[in-house]
Structures are given as C-alpha cells and as structure tokens.
Amino acid sequence: MKMKVGLFDFAGCEGCQLTVMNLEDQLLQVLQHIELVEFRELMTETAEQIDIAFVEGSICRPGDRQRLKQIRQRSKVLVALGSCADNGGVNALGSDRTPEVLRQQVYANDLPHLYTETPQPLSAVVKVDYRVPGCPIDGQEFLAILQALLLQQQPELPAFAVCVECKLAEYPCSFDYGQVCLGPVTRAGCRAICIDGGGHCRGCRGLIDNPRTSPYHRILEQHGLTVEEILDQYRTFNVSEKAP
Amino acid sequence: MKIELDYLTRIEGHGHLIVERDGDKIVNCRLQVVETPRFFEAMLQGRHISDVSTIVARVCGVCSISHTLVSLKTMEKALQIEVPPQAQLLRRLLSYGETAQSHLLHLYFMALPDHLGVPSLFKLLDSKQELVARALRLKRTANRICEVVGGRSIHPVTTCLGGFSARPEASELKKLRQELVATLPDLEATVELFASFEFPAFNRQRNALCLAPENDYPLSSDNLLSSNHERFPVTSHHQRIEEYISPDSTAKLARCEGDCYMVGPQARLRNGQQKLSPMAAKVATALSLEQTTLNPFENLKARLVEVIHCIEEALHCIDELLLRGMGRVVTPNIPSLAGEATAAIEAPRGTLFHSYRFNTQGIIEEANCIIPTAQNLASIEEDFKRLLPQLLDLSAADIQHKLEMLVRAYDPCLSCSTH
Amino acid sequence: MLSDFSLKFQAEEQPERPLWRAIQSTEILHFVRSLLLAYDVIGVQKKRGRLVLDSLQDAADLVLEFPPAVHSPKKFLFPHWDQLFRFKLDENILLEAETAAPPRIIFGMHPCDLHAVKILDDCLFEGETDSSYRAKREATLLIGVDCTPDEFCFCTSLGTDRIAEGFDLFLHKRDGHYLIQTGSERGRKLLQDHAPETYDGPEESPLPLQVKQCDNKIKFPFESLPNLLEDAYDDKIWQELGHRCLGCGSCTLLCPTCYCFNVQDKLEISMQEGQRIRTWDSCQFDQFAQVANGNNFRSSQADRQRHRFFRKYKYLWEKHQRTACVGCGRCRRECLSEIEPVTVLNQMFADSPQPAETRPGSEYQPQMAQIIDVEQLSEKDRLFRLRLPQSIDFTPGSFMQISVFGLGEAPFSIASAPDGGNEIELMVRKAGTLTQALHRSRKGDSIGLRGPFGSGYPLASMHGKDLLLVAGGRGLLAIRSLLQAALADRHNFGRITLLCGARDIEALVFPEDLLDWHRSELLDCRIAVKDPDNSWGIPSLDISYLFKDLDIDPQRTIAAVSGPPEMYRQVNPLLFRMGLAEENLYLNLERHMKCGLGKCGKCQINNIYVCECGPIFPYSAIKHLGEAIER
Ligand SMILES: Cc1cc2nc3c(=O)[nH]c(=O)nc-3n(C[C@H](O)[C@H](O)[C@H](O)COP(=O)(O)OP(=O)(O)OC[C@H]3O[C@@H](n4cnc5c(N)ncnc54)[C@H](O)[C@@H]3O)c2cc1C
C-alpha cells in the first residue's frame, strides 16, 4: 500500500508547495512511492484519510482553525511546511500592531470579511509531528523528510548553524564585507544559499536549538549595532520566536 | 438552484464560487476571494529599504521574481540609481524564466486537466506518462533560468539594490543555453496539443492594459498603454486606476476610469503583438490569435505564445551576455536619501505596481502594491454576468465547470491579490 | 607512529638521495599542463576573492605563493562527504565498497599541511586502518611548496614551518625561479615523465631546511604544552572561551588535522538503494557528545573548547608524540569570535604558576611565619602552631622546611589537616642543634618556612572507603593530618580504625589526642606500647598484636601505614595476608632532605625523589625499589 500524502495551505505565498512541485523529475520518482491524494493548488480530488499531511501557511482566522483541526483528524502524521506554518514566518512581521491597526493601515476599513487575528504557527492550534523549516523550504530536505516518514523513521533536522554549510562551501563570510548575518544562530539545511547569492542570512529557517546569543550579540555590537538593531535583525522571519 | 463551491481548486490562493438562480434569472453570481489578508503594505512600514525586496517577494511564491524586481526598480528610481547593463540583461532573463515557469505550471497543471477531462494531471501518471514527463521537463528548464540567475527558483537570493550580488558563471550560462535549445521539440508538442482544443466562444469588447511595448514586447517600461490606444506614464496611474473594496473580496479590486479592465498575457498580446519574437509570432498566427475582441478562455493560447517568446528571448539574452563577457558584479553605493516612487513591471499575470515612500534613514513610511489579479477580478465578475445567460440550458455541474474554467483561464493568483 | 603499516608507495624503493634541480616558472607551467593530461590536479586558485584548493581546469590558474588557503588538503584526502559503501534496501545486499580513488596530485602543499598529513596518518592508520583514507592517500601525490605566512600563522612556534620528508616533490622559491627537490621514487618518476628537461638539467646543491618568520608566537617551548594543559583542566580560561564561542564548529571543520566524523545512510530517491557516507563532525556542536538518554557529557561550550585544546595539544600528543596542531591559523582566520590558539596558550602560560621566575635563588628563600601557640606534648616533643603570610594548600602527609638562620633547615611533617586557612601545626622532637633551638622559640617569635613539599595521601580517592591507619612513633604526625581531615568530612568515609604503636609511653606523640580518639564513637582507636611504664594501665604489646582480632573488609579498605622501615617490614605482610591489595596500602618514607625541589638528590631512592613523588607512596609504586623498605 502506498502512503497517502496530502498538501494543504493556509495564509502564505504558496512558495513552499511550489518548491515541492519544482522538484520536477525527482517528484515524478517520488510519486512512484506515494499516492498524492489532496493538493488544492493542482488537484481537484480530496481524500478522507491521509497518512502524511504537509501543511503550509499560518493560522489567522477562526475558519482556519477549524479547517486545520479537520486536517489533523484526517491525518496520521502532520508536518508543518515552511516558516509560515512552523513559526509564523514573514506573516508575523505585523504582530507588533493589532489586527485593527493593520486593517486601518491597509484597507482604511473594518468590514467583517476582513477580520483576522495575529498570525499563528500550526502548533498553536494542533499537534504538529514534524516540521520542514525555511522560507521557502529546501526541496532536498523535504524529500529527505518524506523519505524518512515513508520508512517510518524519525526525520531529523540539522542541529548546527548555517555557518557550517557556509564554511564547507568556502563562501566568504558576509561579516568580512560589513554585512550582518544571522547564520551563526540559524539552523543549517539550506546550503547557505543566501550567502552563495552574495547576501547574508536573514534566519528564515529559524533559530538552532541552542543559539549562543550572548557571544553572537557581542559580535553584532562589535559591528556597531545597537540592541534595538540587533533585535531588528531577527525580525524578518523570526518574529514569533522570541528574539533572544 | 444554488451552486456553492468552496475553495476553488487548481488556482493559486483561496476563493469560493457562488451562483444562485431563480428560474431564468440569475439572482447572485460571485467569485469570493477569501484569502487571508496578510498586510504586507503595513508590514513594510518601518523596515529598511535593504529588506524590502526580500519581504515583498513573499507576497507570492509563483511571481516572487516580479515582486522582487519591481520593488528594486521602484527604490532605484527613487534613489536615482543607475543599474548597469549586465544587471539589466540578467534581470530581463530572470523575468523570462519566471513568466515561462508560471505559464507552464498553469497550462499543464491547472488548465490542461479541464481539457483532458481529469481532476488533475497526476491522474495521467500511468496512462500518459510522456505528457506528464514533458510537462515537468519544460517546467524544469524554465525554473533552471531562475535558479541560474536568481540563485533559487522561488524568492531569489542574488538580486539586490543596484543590480546583483552574485552573477552566474559564463559556463553556467552556456549550459543553460543548451538546455533551452533542447526544449524546442517539447514546446512544439505543446503547441500541437493546445491547438487541438476547442475553446468556448465568448468574445466581448474590453479594455486591456499593459506596459507600453516601447522597444520590445511589454515587460518593463515607464508608460502604460491601453487597448483604447491611450498611453500614460506609470507615475500617473492613480489618476486613472482606482483601488476599491468589495464586500466579497479580501483583495482590493481596481477599475480604470470607472470601468473594469483586463491585464495579463492577452492584454500584452493585444497591445504588443508586433514585438513578439519571430517564433512566437508564428505560433500566434498558427493559433489564430489576431482578433481584437478578446475571449478570456483563449488566455491559454496567449500564455503559450508568451512561453515561446520568453524562451526565445532568453536565448538572445544569454547570447548577448556571453558576447559582452560576464563582468564582475558591481553594486553601486546606496545614497542616504529620502525618496518616493512608483514603478511597474509585467508579471506573468499582468501589470504589477509598487509605490514606496521612505525617509533619509531608508525606513519605509508608506507602501502600496497593485496586483494583476486584483485588477482582473472585476473583469471576471463581469464575464460571469455575460456568460451565465448563455449557459442556462446546462446542468448545474456543467455550469459550475464552465465557470471554473473561466476563472482558471485568468490564472488568478488570489494569495497575491490579497497581499 | 605508523605502527607496522606502510603505504604502498612507501614500500617502494626510496631514491638514493634527493635530486635537486632548478625549474623556471614557465617550466612549471608546462609541467602542470602535462600533469593535467594524466591526473586530477588540485591546486590553489582564486575564487570569489578567496584562495581555494580545488581541481584545476587551467594550469594558468594555479597560484604558487599564498598564505594558507581556506580549506587544507584534508578537503581531498579526508573529504567531508565520503562514501563508505553502497547498499540495496529490500534485498539487504551490500554492494562493493568503493575504495578506488582517482589518481590525483595536490600541487602546493605547505610544510604545515604536510605535517598535518602525518598527523592524519598517525590517527587513521592506527589500529584498524581506515581503508577509504588509505586509498586516497595512496592515489594522491603531494607536491610541497614554500609558504607565505600571514598574521595568523604560528608554525614557527611548533616546528612545522619546515619539512624534510613526507612529500613526493617540493618546490623551493629562489630569486626568480624555483629549486625542485624529489622526496620519493614516485616524485622522481613524475618529474622524469612530465618535466624531462628539468629532470635532465644540471644538479643543484641542496638547500638547508627553510625556516620561516611568523610574528604570531607561542611564548614558551612547545614541548611543555601537555604539561601546561595538565594543570589547566580547571583553568578559568575555558569559561571565558565558553562565553565567547558560538559553537559554530568552523575552527574544527577547517583544521587540517581534525578528522572526527559522523556516519549516515543516504537513500537514493528510488528508495531501493543507498549509500553509507561519512561527513565531518565537530566537537563544538551541541549534539556531538550527546548520548541516547539526552545526557551530554560535555554540556557547556566551555567543556567543548577545553576538549578541543586538550585534544590538539595534550591527548594526541601523548598518543603520538607529535603536536596535533600545525599552527596553520585556519581556526582563527575563520572564527567570528576571534578565538586564537596562540593568545589562549600564552594567556594560560602567563596564568600558570611560574617556577622561580623571580629573583635567582628565591626558591631557596624561606618566608617568615609567626609562632602563635606552643604546646609541650612531652619532654622531647613540642607542638608549634604557625601562621603564614597567606593561606596554604597541601595534602596530608606533605612537609615543610623550617629555617633557623645560622643553623640551617630541616624537614617537618605537617601535623594538622589542610583547612584552607593560613595556619598549620608542626611537631618538633628534640634531636640535635636545630630542633633544640626550635624548642627555645616562644609564642610570637618568627621562624623561616618553605613549602609545602611532596605529595601526600590522595584524600578524594579514599572517599567511600574504610580507612585503616597504622602509626608508629613520629609516623603518627602524617597520620594525624590525614585523620583530622577524614574526621572533618566524616560522612565521606566508612569505618575508620587507628592502630598506634610506640616503644614507650614517652614515644607516643599526641597522648591527649590518642585518649580523645580512643573514647570517640567516630573511630576505633587501639594503642600498643612495647614497654609501658604502667601509668596508662595498658599491657605491654607489640603493634602486630593489634592485628590479631582485627576485622577488615579488604575490598573496601585503604591502609595508611606510617612509621620506621622496620615497622613496614613487620606490618605489610600482615595486611597482605588479610587480602589487602598492594595499591591500597600507603607508606610514608622518611629520607634525608635538603632542597625539597627534586634537585639535590639527597632523598633519592633508586630513580625516585622522595621529596617530590613522596613521602607518601602506594606500596605498588615502590615495592620494586630495593632502597625503599629494605636497608
Ligand atoms: C619528611 C620528613 C619529615 C619529618 N618530620 C618531622 C617532624 O614532624 N617532627 C620532627 O621532630 N622531626 C621530623 N623529621 C626529622 C627531622 O627533620 C630531624 O629530626 C631534624 O632534621 C634534626 O635536625 P637537628 O639539627 O635537630 O639534628 P641533627 O643533629 O642535625 O640530626 C639529628 C638526626 O636527625 C637526622 N637528620 C638531620 N637532618 C635531617 C634531614 N634534613 N632530613 C632527615 N633527617 C635528618 C640526622 O641524620 C640525625 O640522625 C622529619 C624528617 C623527614 C625527612
């Protein structure tokens, strides 16, 4: 029996689902081992029972909560797909303001259908078994996690920081040319793709389990950042993870 | 009779379809956009300009490159930063890659099942292996453009204010070129496939808007052109284009001079057909796409023509880049200036506007984005009203299917429209 | 050391003596071009503004003068991603292990890198040979080149700035050209085949070993590193480093000699086949030392940093008699927290007790201590309580040297327990001039003191054990110190038994204390006097009688016997007959002592200085020394 796999989405950019689609030839091979039973973006079919549900996006409205609980009920294993689902991701950027203020700023209007609450990760509503971090997720990591689940193993995420992948690939450190980088406290697994792109890490994969924040902050201070600016560094993708 | 379809499938984002009929009269017919508002325009306030393009990319995974590029363009305009020619070429190449992958995803995975009578392309995994494999192959090549130039197919990592922070090696471009050439047979097969489909006849006069085809096919210009032959600067768009709130939609809708209008592939083809690449022009003729009244169902054909245009132009871009020689990455200094600007780009689904105002510290004080799908939403509803009377003899299921096809033909991106 | 293993090519005949030839830069270019046709040539090239070791595509890209590149040749000899074997899942079939390595040349190995390869050889060929490393090592030719040290290099402090062997060829920079030296038969052939003109060129005279200049220096002889660390296990510097370190692991990943690895299975997308691979790991990661129950025996970053330094400068050294750090500076170059081994080691050295770095002769100068109490114990014995200028730390059984100016110095056991304070008790028995002079000292007087000297009873290792203390005559002094310490920490010990013997009542040293102990519930104290005068009402007994009805559990007993040698000859056999292990018996050896510093040789028995290694010894450590107990 092939395992039944579903993809679901809530508030997000759908980039994580698309990353799965973009696995292309690899996806074709994976489809030999699973039965894709639900994937609204590309399929009309739905399913009663799901073995593994990958859920993208944040939970922002009462209706979302209900729909997520139903998905949980139908699924044996539920995996958060991407930062939005894992920790609120970029959606949580506005959580320094109330939803009312946000509504006024964008719509200058308070019609009932515009109602939202502060975006929450899936785990605020249901039990999340595993997670695929990143904004967007890394396709290869998704495959490895799916493989592990198909073999009934516990998927594991790297516990070390992005710097490791950066050093392995011998990229120049962005601190060397004056760009502050979140790599030292961010979970590896993306092959330091942003540093490869000539930029710096903004921490889209969330913090490592044991971020060494005080030495890290000292380094940031040496690069002329104030406490406020340091906290700001965490604020693109890590708003809901308490900035340490 | 009442049709209530929750969560339309095979579209980007979340929308419901509602049709209520009382005998021969349609009493209610709506496309509800229920996508959760994410408040990007508010979230940008207080952020530094160096973070803006990274954040706005997350408005939409499918057109993250367009959001990135238009946001950079807007800020560069405000700061009067000159983008070097190599970077301009690379950005163009990146856009072609994005449009091609977005169109191919739509053509094969969202629209094609309707024409083949299956709920999804995955149903054909066994029976039509070659078709599915071809779909994925084509998508792969389009995505490869984005990866080689943008560092990642979704949410690019090499783009930055003033140009690029990393550029591909010449050897990578050469390899990419070979891959692009190798897709030509697949493209041919695709044209054959889509040429064989019947599209419902549903033409209506409409205003179609896109960036003016100045030197080439609409992509990036400072002027807009409408099918009513009106040309006006992007900066004055707010004098004609007005955003408004509908109780049916969490996305803000838009109208031009009080009326609904269409953006996207059909609009671009309508206004810029003469600038198509030679191969694309031939395909356009073969698919008989020269009419002046527009049938939204034929958006599919327009999309296919654009795919071919993108691949052909991408080849030219690569050749030009290689001919000039891949120079070093030069990123200009970012001046500490306050600024304000609006710019637009042709995203896969149509004209995309970004406007920002920021202070001397580079902190955003105000931001606004007008999304292609939001501009098309009013058009879709208008089409509903015109189309439904023609469908009244059909069963509820068939009506629903036709309407779904109509919505899909626009390839709406609801997550994007409710940014 | 390479034990009994040698690489295939090493078994080949070595060239009789190295060839030396001049080679021009253009010839090098031709040489590399020719090599590229037959080999995967790895060389240093500029990539994204960095010096990176990678496969050469074009001979012209090869850089020959450079400071250490980002990664060392470890990148190719012991790569981060190394397939150990392939397997098939459903059939449980093991596919052939892949040990074949492509024929390769690493062109441009600095002396430090070549030393690093020796360290990898030491570790990976030890015991079960690592065949994957061996395959790569055998298929790879190493071409050395002179280096250009930068501000982080410190090879000169470790002797790794020069090398005489361990390469196939070596290029020495001269004015405007190079001298090429062969180091192996393979190297000679390589030169012959791929640079025949150079090979046939005129012989050049050999250069002496090239010595470099580095500004970054270890300020002490590197041979003392293991000893320095020995005493620095609890140094505060580890905490300091722990607070600064990000745990990112860059230092170890880039180090040319760190080879700790992880083993993982990677499945193909087909899920039919997979490979077992090894990847670099780092002792700086949280989960490196984590075990199944979640416990981490190196739980803080301070622990992890200490481990890194100990492994480099002590553990591996002691194992292979070679420093495991070659001073390439890679760990510092890429450390965001700027943790620098040289600075750390120099600071540790500065903080360590500096033996006699002050005025010459000061190690022989006593400091003045004040007599704060004098107690007449018996006619010949006086107990002095002394206050030192600072607190004093010692183990029971250590001794002090008392100075009386004009009369000299003599050793005295510390009779009190260490309590962290600055007061001690010394008992002086009248013997000759110096001891008599001491007896004349009064409360308030000052006397000279040096010490503490020697090593005493290892108190902590006696925790949880029963103590059997046997004292004869003045031997009770050291035992008193031990007993007081044990009583102060009573709950940490099992049964305590004290057997005390003396010639006569006069010879019993602490009569009052003995009576107290005799009455105490805390220990079992028995006394035997050979020739009592009956004022104590005890029978005339030899100390061996006290063993008659002694009931000890030899498994959990530690015995401390302290007295004259004849007592040892008498008592030791009794104890062994009761089943006591030799290493659980401690003896106190009194010898004539002068310096206390392990220098003068007075106290030497066989090859041991009693003042340093004793006076307290486990029997097992001295039984083979004829001079210890026998006369
Ligand atoms: C490790 C150790 C601990 C000692 N602890 C004590 C103690 O706690 N209380 C105590 O009263 N005595 C102790 N002694 C013995 C004490 O050192 C001698 O009694 C003292 O040196 C005699 O000196 P003097 O000038 O009074 O007599 P001297 O006239 O110089 O000699 C008298 C006797 O003492 C011996 N002696 C002299 N100098 C030394 C010396 N440096 N080392 C060893 N024996 C020597 C001589 O061989 C001679 O037999 C200890 C000896 C040693 C080696």
Ligand code: SF4
């Ligand atoms: S995590 Fe990022 S890529 Fe994924 S859905 Fe959210 S915004 Fe999009």
Ligand code: SF4
């Ligand atoms: S660029 Fe960032 S991730 Fe890379 S080493 Fe530097 S701090 Fe670490």
Ligand code: SF4
């Ligand atoms: S480098 Fe940082 S921001 Fe970029 S993908 Fe990796 S974790 Fe995310």
Ligand code: SF4
């Ligand atoms: S490189 Fe520096 S910060 Fe990173 S683990 Fe090593 S010592 Fe710590």
Ligand code: SF4
């Ligand atoms: S410890 Fe540092 S200096 Fe020593 S060999 Fe390793 S990287 Fe080089």
Ligand code: FES
């Ligand atoms: S007392 Fe000088 S060597 Fe022992």
